[in-house]
Amino acid sequence: KxxxxxxxxxxxxxxxxxxxxxxxxKIAKRSDVDEVVIMISPVDYPxxxxxxxxxxxxxYLENGEPNITAKIADYxxxxxxxxxxVADPKSASDPVSARDGDTVLLIKSSKDVGDTRFDRAQSYAxxxxxxxxxxxxxxxxxxxxxxxxxxxxxxxxxxxxxxxxTFLSYAPPSADGEVLWNSL
Numbered sequence: 593k594x595x596x597x598x599x600x601x602x603x604x605x606x607x608x609x610x611x612x613x614x615x616x617x618k619i620a621k622r623s624d625v626d627e628v629v630i631m632i633s634p635v636d637y638p639x640x641x642x643x644x645x646x647x648x649x650x651x652y653l654e655n656g657e658p659n660i661t662a663k664i665a666d667y668x669x670x671x672x673x674x675x676x677x678v679a680d681p682k683s684a685s686d687p688v689s690a691r692d693g694d695t696v697l698l699i700k701s702s703k704d705v706g707d708t709r710f711d712r713a714q715s716y717a718x719x720x721x722x723x724x725x726x727x728x729x730x731x732x733x734x735x736x737x738x739x740x741x742x743x744x745x746x747x748x749x750x751x752x753x754x755x756x757x758t759f760l761s762y763a764p765p766s767a768d769g770e771v772l773w774n775s776l
Contacts, residue, residue: 595693597624599729600677602631602670604744605649606640607776609762611742613652614734619699620657624729630662631673639748640776647775655766671709674698678713679720692723701732751776 599619605612608630620628630649634642642664649662665673678696680689690696696717698710714726736742742762750759760769 595691595695596626597695597697598690599625599628599697599699600631600674601628601699602633602665602673604633604635604637604670605630605645606633606635606637606642606744607645607648607747608652609742609744609747610764611733611736613656613764613767615731616660617657618734619729619731620660622729622731625697626659628657628660629677630660631665631670631677632662633668633670633673634664634666635668637748639751644776648772651767651771651775652764655764674710675713675716678717678724678726690717690721690724692721694723695725695727697727697729700728700730702730703732704730 599622601612601616601619603612616628616630619625632642632645632649636642646662646664653660653662667673667676674696678690696713698713700707710726710728717724717726740761747759747762750756750762756769756773759773763769763772
C-alpha cells in the first residue's frame with residue numbers, strides 16, 4: 593500500500609537546542625523519510641513549559657526542512673506517545689498520526705543498540721491500527737564542530753542565571769536569538 597514514511601522524534605525538549613535541531617534536520621533529509629514528527633512531552637519544567645518548547649521549535653523550524661512538524665504529545669512518557677501514535681488511526685481532526693499503509697520509523701542512534709523500549713511497537717500497531725508498519729532507522733546525532741555538547745539542562749541553568757550569551761550559544765545560528773530569549 594502507498595503510505596508515508598513518518599519518523600518520530602519524541603522527547604522532553606525543555607528547551608530544544610541546536611543538537612536536537614541539527615539531528616531532526618539530518619533525519620528529515622534522508623531519502624527514506626517523508627515526514628518527521630517531533631513529539632514534545634506535555635510535562636512542564638519550571639524554566640520552560642511545553643507551550644514554550646513548541647514555540648521554540650516553531651522558531652527553529654522556520655529555517656528547517658519543510659517536512660518537519662512539532663506537536664505537544666498527549667502522553668507524559670515519550671515511549672507511550674510513540675505507541676499511541678502507531679495505534680491511533682489518522683483522522684481529519686488529527687492529521688498527525690499513523691494510518692493504514694504508513695510506516696512509522698523509530699529513530700535510534702548506534703548507541704541505542706539493545707534498547708528494547710519499542711520492541712513491541714509493531715505488534716501493538718497490528719492490534720490497534722492494522723496496516724501500519726513499524727521500523728527502526730539508525731541515525732547518529734550531529735556532532736558539534738567546536739566540540740560543544742549541547743544540553744537542555746545547561747540551557748535551563750543559563751536561563752535561571754539570566755546568562756543570555758550561554759543560552760543563545762546552544763541555539764541554532766539561524767534562529768532569532770531575541771525572539772527565543774524574550775519568549776522565555
